[in-house]
Amino acid sequence: MKTILIHALLLVVSIPSVFACDAQTTASSPGGTAGGKTIQITNPALTGARHLPYRLRKSDVIEIHFTFAPEYDQSLTIAPDGFITLKGAGDISAEGLTVPELTSAVSRAYSFMRDPEISVVLKDFERPFFLAGGQVGRPGKHELRSPTTVTEAIAIAGGLTEQAKHSQVVLFRKVRDGWVESYVLNVKAMLSSHKLVEDFELRTGDMIFVPQNRISKIKKFSPVASLSTFFTPAQF
Numbered sequence: 724m725k726t727i728l729i730h731a732l733l734l735v736v737s738i739p740s741v742f743a744c745d746a747q748t749t750a751s752s753p754g755g756t757a758g759g760k761t762i763q764i765t766n767p768a769l770t771g772a773r774h775l776p777y778r779l780r781k782s783d784v785i786e787i788h789f790t791f792a793p794e795y796d797q798s799l800t801i802a803p804d805g806f807i808t809l810k811g812a813g814d815i816s817a818e819g820l821t822v823p824e825l826t827s828a829v830s831r832a833y834s835f836m837r838d839p840e841i842s843v844v845l846k847d848f849e850r851p852f853f854l855a856g857g858q859v860g861r862p863g864k865h866e867l868r869s870p871t872t873v874t875e876a877i878a879i880a881g882g883l884t885e886q887a888k889h890s891q892v893v894l895f896r897k898v899r900d901g902w903v904e905s906y907v908l909n910v911k912a913m914l915s916s917h918k919l920v921e922d923f924e925l926r927t928g929d930m931i932f933v934p935q936n937r938i939s940k941i942k943k944f945s946p947v948a949s950l951s952t953f954f955t956p957a958q959f
Contacts, residue, residue, distance in 0.1 A: 776821045777848070781805060784847040785817070787829060790840035795833070798846070809833070851927035855880035856954045858887035858933040863955075872922040873908060876931055888934045889914075893941060894923070895930040895950060903930070903950065905941050930954060 779785070781801050787809075789795045799807045805818030812832040817825055826843045833839045851867035853876055860881020871879065873894060883889050890911040895903040906923075910933075913919055925931075932953045 777845070778819050778821055779817050779825060779845070780849055781818060782849060783817075783845065785822075785825070786844045786846050788842045788844070790842070792836065792839065853925050853927070854930040854954055856930070856932045858884040858889075858935050859931075860884065867925060867927055871925050872919070873925065873931060874910060874914065874919070874922050876925055876929075877910070877933070880931070883933060886935045888937055891934055891937055893932045893934070893938070893953075895932065895945075895953075896926065897928050897947070898944070901947050902944055903947055904944055907941060 779801060781803055783801045784798065785801070785807070786798045787796065795810055797810050799809075801807055801817050805816055806814045807817045808814050809829065809832055812829075812835075815828050815832050817828075820828065822843055822845055826841060829843060830839060830841050833841065852864050853867055853871070854864055855876065856862050859877060860883075862880065865876070865879050873892065877883060877892075890909050892908045892910045894906045894908060896906070898904045908921055908923075913922055930950065930953070
């Protein structure tokens with residue numbers, strides 16, 4: 724009887740350990756395993772993380788309110804250089820910050836006040852968008868109203884024309900000021916095979932170009948100015 728009880732207890736203790744191992748494997752192995760090794764099938768450069776906090780851009784309009792010093796209340800537009808000019812506190816960089824980060828920066832700028840109570844409100848901003856060019860029904864700038872993939876964006880832009888070379892659709896994505904990274908997507912193969920692994924979700928500012936003829940060479944990194952052959956420069 725003692726032997727049976729001991730085996731039963733060992734079994735109960737070992738079961739949670741097995742579940743814990745399975746849970747860790749599942750959590751860390753989105754692409755499965757091979758030979759006991761984890762395979763990661765992700766491309767963070769292309770897969771857009773959801774629910775990222777909004778970061779301020781040029782031409783965004785913000786309002787700053789002071790609870791105990793309303794004479795410092797102000798409405799400001801982020802300048803083309805990314806800065807704002809604070810009343811009585813000089814210039815600070817605002818582009819690329821979240822609203823809470825800007826609130827902290829403004830508080831530091833007004834550190835000459837005693838415990839300033841400040842609130843920052845985003846009043847107007849550029850709506851998320853993507854650009855579509857080349858052989859689509861409605862080339863131009865389109866709003867990103869919800870999570871949108873490359874093929875969905877092409878549909879929003881009026882679909883492909885009869886002349887479209889959709890085996891070589893190019894996605895241009897800004898990686899830093901003045902530069903874009905390019906990705907060549909075989910939309911034709913994706914649609915025919917119904918395998919949409921590479922049907923990536925767009926980020927605001929992404930540019931999709933559908934050529935009429937095969938492009939012989941596409942550089943991995945290019946200056947934004949060089950995209951004028953694909954898009955209208957005023958759209959950038």
